[in-house]
Amino acid sequence: MADQERCRVERRYLxxxxxWGEEAPTPPNIAAGMLADMVQSVLTEALGAETGIxxxxxxxxxxxxxxYHVHLWYAYRFVHNHKFKTPWITGVKEHLADGMKDFFKPDVEGKKSxxxxxxxxxxxxxxxxKKELKEECEKHN
Structure with a gap:
């Protein structure tokens, strides 16, 4: 695997x-130069604009x-020698499942699941x- 000090992937999740039955909103595009601590707030703000979330x-x-269905927005970028080598890339994983169940009740057990x-x-x-990081790091060595 790539040298962890020289190559790493920076990531954020929400x-x-x-x-039930409503689709997840698409995560917003994130400007290439945006600071890491701002990514979470941009995702949160975009999510706050949606109703029923x-x-x-x-x-x-x-x-x-x-x-309820649970979804995961994610954003990541690659860093080499403390320099950002890619812009933030965003995506969403929809209808996450715990085993075969992809819906959750609004109670303690539902939250744990x-x-x-x-x-x-x-x-x-x-x-x-990790797979993408290995390929990306080879480009910068």
């Missing part, structure tokens, strides 16, 4: 829920009329990023 912390107590689904999605993305 998990959220939509009521519930974040992970507020799933418990959300409307009991619905079950959704957190498990989000953790698995992050692990899967990290594997994807």
């Amino acid at each position: 998990a959220f829920f939509t009521p 519930v974040d992970m912390d507020h799933l418990i107590g959300a409307s009991m009329k619905h079950t 959704a957190q498990s689904a989000v953790s698995k999605a992050k692990r899967d993305l990290l594997e994807k990023f």
Whole structure:
């Protein structure tokens, strides 16, 4: 694997829920020069503009009329020798599942199950990023 000090992938995630049957909004494009600490706020602000969205912390107590799908927005870029080599790339993983279940109730058990689904999605993305990082780092050596 690439030298961790010289090559790395910087990443941000934001998990959220939509009521059953509603599609996830598309993550916004992020300007190439945007500072890392601003990415999270841009994603959060874009999400706040959507209606019917519930974040992970507020799933418990959300409307009991619905079950919810969990989605994960992500943004990442590659860094080589502390210099940004790519602009932020954004994406979304929709309808995450915990086992075979891809819907969650707005209660404690539902939140735990959704957190498990989000953790698995992050692990899967990290594997994807590692493969891309190896290719990207070879370009800069």
